[in-house]
Amino acid sequence: DxxxxxxxxxxxxxxxxxxxxxxxQHMGHRAxxxxxxxxxxxxxxxxxxSYEKLSINESVPSRFSPECPNSSxxxxxxxALQPEDSALYLCASSQSGGPVDEQFFGPGTRLTVL
Amino acid sequence: xQQLNQSPQSMFIQEGEDVSMNCTSSSxxxxxxxxxxxxxxxxxxxxxxxxxxxxTSNGRLTAQFGTTRKDSFLNISASIPSDVGIYFCAGQLRxxxxxxxxxxxxxxxxxxx
Numbered sequence: 001d002x003x004x005x006x007x008x009x010x011x012x013x014x015x016x017x018x019x020x021x022x023x024x025q026h027m028g029h030r031a032x033x034x035x036x037x038x039x040x041x042x043x044x045x046x047x048x049x050s051y052e053k054l055s056i057n058e059s060v061p062s063r064f065s066p067e068c069p070n071s072s073x074x075x076x077x078x079x080a081l082q083p084e085d086s087a088l089y090l091c092a093s094s095q096s097g098g099p100v101d102e103q104f105f106g107p108g109t110r111l112t113v114l
Numbered sequence: 115x116q117q118l119n120q121s122p123q124s125m126f127i128q129e130g131e132d133v134s135m136n137c138t139s140s141s142x143x144x145x146x147x148x149x150x151x152x153x154x155x156x157x158x159x160x161x162x163x164x165x166x167x168x169x170t171s172n173g174r175l176t177a178q179f180g181t182t183r184k185d186s187f188l189n190i191s192a193s194i195p196s197d198v199g200i201y202f203c204a205g206q207l208r209x210x211x212x213x214x215x216x217x218x219x220x221x222x223x224x225x226x227x
Contacts, residue, residue, distance in 0.1 A: 004156075042202055042217035043157065056212050090156050099144045099206065099213050100164055105156035 003027075004106035006091050012112045015081060021109045023074040023091030029104075031097030032074040034066060035090040037108070043090055049074060050097040081113045120203050120218025126226050127193055135201060135221040136187040143205035146179050146186040147215070151200045160201075161188070190223075198225055 004025045013019050023032065031050045035043035048056035049068040057066075063085075065077040074091055088108045094101035120137045127133055137146075145164055149157035161172050163179035163186060170177055176189045186205075190197055203218040 006156075040200075040220070040222075042204075042220055045214060048212065048214075050212075056214070088154070092156075097213060099208065101145070101206070101213065102147060102159055102162045103215060104159060105149075108154070108156045110154065 004091055004093055004104055006089075006106035006109050008109055009107070010110045010112075012114065013078065013081065014114050015083075017081075018077070018079045020078065021076040021089055021091075021111075023076075023106055024072055025093040025104075026072055027093060027104070028071075029093035029095055030071055031094045031101065032068060033092040033094075033103065034064075034074065034076050035092065035105075037088040037090055043105075047076075048097065055097065078111075081111075083113050086111055086113045118203055118205055118216055118218040120221055122221055123219065124222040124224065126224050128226050129193060129195060131193050133190040133193055133197070133223060134187060135203075136185060137203035137205070137218045138185040139205060139216070140184065141205070141207055141216070142183040143207050143216075144183075144213070145206040146177070147204045147206070148175075148177050148186070148188045149202045149204065151202065151220075153199075157202060193223075193225065195225055198223055 034046040037043045046060045047066040067075040090108045091106040092103040094103045118137045148160045151157040161177040167181045168179040174191045200220045204215040
């Protein structure tokens with residue numbers, strides 16, 4: 001199984017809503033990532049979990065809250081988002097977050113904030 | 115911040131033509147990765163390169179890790195309609211105590227009707 005799955009595929013939310021994005025992998029990878037991607041741009045790193053510990057937070061606003069319940073699951077909790085947060089949110093995983101890792105991406109969640 | 119210069123930004127090609135794109139940087143990378151992304155989907159890993167000078171093929175795709183570890187190219191031979199999409203290069207380097215991907219801006223491949 002070389003797949004990273006993400007749910008939901010699409011999400012529309014208001015600025016006062018609370019929602020969560022979910023990501024799952026069963027490749028035994030110990031590093032998991034959240035990226036944000038705007039149209040026609042490369043992915044921008046948001047968070048990295050390595051061995052279930054948050055190792056990188058790229059100065060992401062606190063309205064985005066990541067959670068790694070176990071080595072296979074990664075969540076992104078959303079609260080009080082702004083319209084400019086609308087984007088494709090990608091989850092990725094890799095073996096260990098080390099120097100020769102390959103990151104595998106999920107299909108993404110298309111988020112629209114009204 | 116770190117940047118990769120990816121070119122060309124877009125390419126219009128005829129079906130059957132060969133395609134070449136490249137990425138350069140002022141930084142030395144441990145690993146080069148090439149991804150393809152279709153609209154509304156996540157990037158799919160095409161080729162990973164680990165050693166300077168390494169030349170790797172995956173079907174009609176060939177990529178090389180430059181000898182200086184600061185550049186890489188991707189070639190696609192005999193392009194077909196399903197090759198349409200955006201191709202991203204990404205280089206991995208160590209930042210503080212973590213390894214991160216630095217991304218090129220992407221090359222959009224369009225096939226002329």
